[in-house]
Amino acid sequence: MTNILILGAGFGGINAALKLEKKLKNDPDFKITLIDRNNFHLFTPSLYEVATVYGLIQDKFAQYLKGSVAIPIGQIMEGKKVNFIQAEIKEINLKDKFVTTAGENKLDFNYLIIALGGETEFYGIPGAREYAYNLKSVDDAIAIYQKIKETYESYQKEKSDRQVKVAIIGGGFTGVELAAELGCCVRNIINEYKLSRTCTAIHLFQADATILPAVNEKARKTIEKRLKDEMVQIQTNSPVVEIGPDYIKVKDRGEPLKFDLVIWAGGVRGSRLIENLGLKITKKKIIEVNEFLQTKNSDDSVNPKIFVVGDCGMCLDPQTQKSIPAMAYVAHDQAEVAAKNIVRSIKKQELVSYKPFYDAWIAPVGGKWAYFHYKGLNIAGLWGYLLRLLVDF
Numbered sequence: 001m002t003n004i005l006i007l008g009a010g011f012g013g014i015n016a017a018l019k020l021e022k023k024l025k026n027d028p029d030f031k032i033t034l035i036d037r038n039n040f041h042l043f044t045p046s047l048y049e050v051a052t053v054y055g056l057i058q059d060k061f062a063q064y065l066k067g068s069v070a071i072p073i074g075q076i077m078e079g080k081k082v083n084f085i086q087a088e089i090k091e092i093n094l095k096d097k098f099v100t101t102a103g104e105n106k107l108d109f110n111y112l113i114i115a116l117g118g119e120t121e122f123y124g125i126p127g128a129r130e131y132a133y134n135l136k137s138v139d140d141a142i143a144i145y146q147k148i149k150e151t152y153e154s155y156q157k158e159k160s161d162r163q164v165k166v167a168i169i170g171g172g173f174t175g176v177e178l179a180a181e182l183g184c185c186v187r188n189i190i191n192e193y194k195l196s197r198t199c200t201a202i203h204l205f206q207a208d209a210t211i212l213p214a215v216n217e218k219a220r221k222t223i224e225k226r227l228k229d230e231m232v233q234i235q236t237n238s239p240v241v242e243i244g245p246d247y248i249k250v251k252d253r254g255e256p257l258k259f260d261l262v263i264w265a266g267g268v269r270g271s272r273l274i275e276n277l278g279l280k281i282t283k284k285k286i287i288e289v290n291e292f293l294q295t296k297n298s299d300d301s302v303n304p305k306i307f308v309v310g311d312c313g314m315c316l317d318p319q320t321q322k323s324i325p326a327m328a329y330v331a332h333d334q335a336e337v338a339a340k341n342i343v344r345s346i347k348k349q350e351l352v353s354y355k356p357f358y359d360a361w362i363a364p365v366g367g368k369w370a371y372f373h374y375k376g377l378n379i380a381g382l383w384g385y386l387l388r389l390l391v392d393f
Helices: 011-024 044-051 061-069 138-158 173-193 217-229 328-346 382-392
Strands: 002-007 030-036 040-042 070-072 083-086 089-093 098-101 106-108 111-114 118-120 164-169 200-205 232-235 240-243 247-250 261-264 268-270 294-296 302-308 360-364 370-374 377-381
Touching: 002 011, 002 106, 011 030, 011 111, 011 328, 044 061, 044 138, 044 173, 061 070, 111 328, 138 164, 138 173, 138 261, 164 173, 173 200, 173 217, 173 232, 173 360, 217 232, 217 370, 217 377, 302 328, 360 382, 370 382, 377 382
Parallel strands: 002 030, 002 111, 030 083, 111 302, 164 200, 164 261, 200 232
Antiparallel strands: 040 070, 089 098, 098 106, 118 268, 240 247, 294 302, 360 370, 370 377
16 A cells, blocks of 8 residues: 655645545555644635624624635545545654654655645744734634724724724735735724724835835836725835834834734744754745755755645746745645656656746735736736636636
């Protein structure tokens, strides 16, 4: 029996399991096992919507919205010859080829796909982990929703002239999408409580000179205008150096800035499970892989039966020699190549190289508005939003 073990049920892990099952389902000598600590696949592109739903859905929102972004793995794998195990991974032993879970269950493997995704990186900023709200899970999103609800209920009772101030730290796609949708959320709150449009200030802090550094200048300018229309104040060249229970400190700004809510959208690093495996990893604690998506040992030798897909792997674009950005569809594409290479390895066939494509992205920027980019095609507004729905489907 050849055991193929997949760690993580994100976009990469799920697609790897489905592709392998399709190729090997008629062969009784193979067993495909997928392991994840959750019993659902989290649709992360829509996670920000859970955090900003206030004013749209009031009753039983947690159950409704969890169902909108958390897809049961049992439902995805129904009728498939994939063994799913819900468990926390405790140890990965590459030398002896086994993985143990928190319940002391030992899982042997002949081939391994590491698709563990990433963890939040706080860059050692004092107070960031303790005081800033994060957005990596459904529970994180619900916590943000509840904080928004509590803040505005208190504000209404106060009947004061002060502003509710929100800080979002990180000007990448997550920060931009969250800030814009929060602007829409605030409009609903203002209408419900009959508050002034100026009662809220949303600040988006970016350490670098521009938000969305990976996008083209035309797109950035269009998105910046949309953010301003959604009451978002963009603060570039503003590295946050400290976060407290109700304030943040920005480098060279003097006194702390007071905020009712601080949300961290500042960075991602690799899973801590991969740090001490003897693999070659980057400064961001993600695994270096070759063109076949196989791992490298610290001495640069290759592990032919260990593959990495998604956010926890760093693959270089052969044309630019730069790392490929972490995107859901990139993980999806990598999973297909990894699955194909495992099958080809079993059959003693030549492996295929991963040919990256990532000149496509969609940035939803509040309500029914999104910026759609595909190669030379750029569409902003309602049509961009409709294309986003199509891509998500």
